[in-house]
Amino acid sequence: MSELRRDPITGRWNIINTDEPSGPKDFHLEPFTPSAAACPFCPGNERLTPAEIYALRPSVSAANGSDWSLRVIPNKFPALRIEGELGLRGLGLFDLSNGIGAHEVIIETPDHRRQMADLTLPELEQTLGVFRARSLDLRGDRRLKYTLIFKNFGRDAGASLEHSHSQLIALPIIPKRVMEELKGAARYAEFRGRCPYCDMLHQELEEDERLVAENKGFLAFCPFVSSFPFETWILPRAHHSDFAAITQEGLGDLARILKDVLLRLRHGLSDPPYNFILHTAPIEPQPREEYHWHIELTPKLTQVAGFEWGTGFYINPTPPELAAKVLREVAI
């Protein structure tokens, strides 16, 4: 089991395991499994995972059989669990609650050797469609306030299994980082009367220095204030706060630009470890009109060290203008 514990000074809620740690050193996932033989995400090994939540498979086939093309399962070592009450309470100066939430794994392909960048456009569109479907499904649970979808690719980016997968964690609290973006966007909108992400999109198009790729629906660029070398954002041209409101046409455009950027990162930087993070609005009755959903891709090339932990600022050795030029010039 886990607890959510709140720092009374910074307001940060951490998820803290309250069991004695057992087998795996942490409770993200199992240890990194490079060989396909024992991979719990490979077809034929379905018994090694909890029963599936969702899958794409021929309509005649039974759940948890091996003929799927995409599979969603609960994380075997979940940071949060769906069963139980939130039980919000105080303990001296701290606040805490039970570790309630959802922690799912989206296995994007049955093929152990193919990563997200290798998926065909229809397969990638299908995967993004499942991100949308799972996001919409979890809105039925009134305890949940935010759904985060992310991918850790490569051991140095935090992956513990090699087989291509993304993760979904639904939280009973709007995360600190998301609140910062929501409040920052609202403050900007109040002062300037516009969405800061829309302004950023126009400025990037106009300056034309940090663009990586674009298509009908999306722009990919290395942001002016990049925290990390080769950090790349994918921003929809149309202002919308909620990823899950994306149309089927939008999913097609997103699949195209995402594959393009992933291939540029792979070939421009020797297949680096990276994190993929989908930034979207919280689950709320009223939409956050001022917010603009987007994807942040950050290759893991440098160490976060004392300076970054102590300040919350980042030292980035690579000018984003140079990073974008390198990525633009990759032949794919």
Add this chain to the structure above:
Amino acid sequence: MSELRRDPITGRWNIINTDEPSGPKDFHLEPFTPSAAACPFCPGNERLTPAEIYALRPSVSAANGSDWSLRVIPNKFPALRIEGELGLRGLGLFDLSNGIGAHEVIIETPDHRRQMADLTLPELEQTLGVFRARSLDLRGDRRLKYTLIFKNFGRDAGASLEHSHSQLIALPIIPKRVMEELKGAARYAEFRGRCPYCDMLHQELEEDERLVAENKGFLAFCPFVSSFPFETWILPRAHHSDFAAITQEGLGDLARILKDVLLRLRHGLSDPPYNFILHTAPIEPQPREEYHWHIELTPKLTQVAGFEWGTGFYINPTPPELAAKVLREVAI
């Protein structure tokens, strides 16, 4: 050269190199140097570093000679430079300024083989005294608003040289992370009429579950809301916002508890990489009465991954109650 660039949404100021990256992959320091032969921090190799800012050496000896016991130098690859004007300006929706500030390296011992945990108590007290002296000296520069002192120990914690050293970065802006603590402490003090760190100190003493060590002046504990496994804070018992106001007796107490904790981490966790971060108040005419300086020590045992980047919350697999027990039981 570098630029400070501000994210208009989150308010984060990143330090971004604007030169083409040259030799070293980043501009923290030179690549990790395991052998003593070419170490620029070893006595006899003073010519490999910029001229010293400060040193402890026999009074008859000349600057930059090799008979020092502690040496402070400008970082050869500084994130910020002391020369020039801040030049704060706007660029569309962004703000930026020149990378003005100080970036110093404190070489704690001439002996390549001894780490901070190996320093004698008088040597460690002397090092902490130099942290105080450099902090006080930089207050003369009116452009600087904050002095961060930190140590990256081990390659996985971001060190690029093995020879024991700490770093000091003085910034023209109060960092985001520090502002969060200042505002959070002020909010707590307004509501409860007390310092949250003093309350934490009393709660930790009372619950007696997460204490690691204590002496006359200080308490060391694994905080209730630990973000990382075995995260340990050293908090002075007396409420004071400013580390640099510490007395000589305080430096002695701090040296004792710091050495104690560093040895517990080394022997309890097989000499892990770690970050040492000194949290103190900004350089301001009026003291921040509500703040309480302290040291945060975080062994680097887990990867920060997509969940942490996307939320600003941390998943911590090790209950701090267990971490404290393990550290308490180390025989030193």
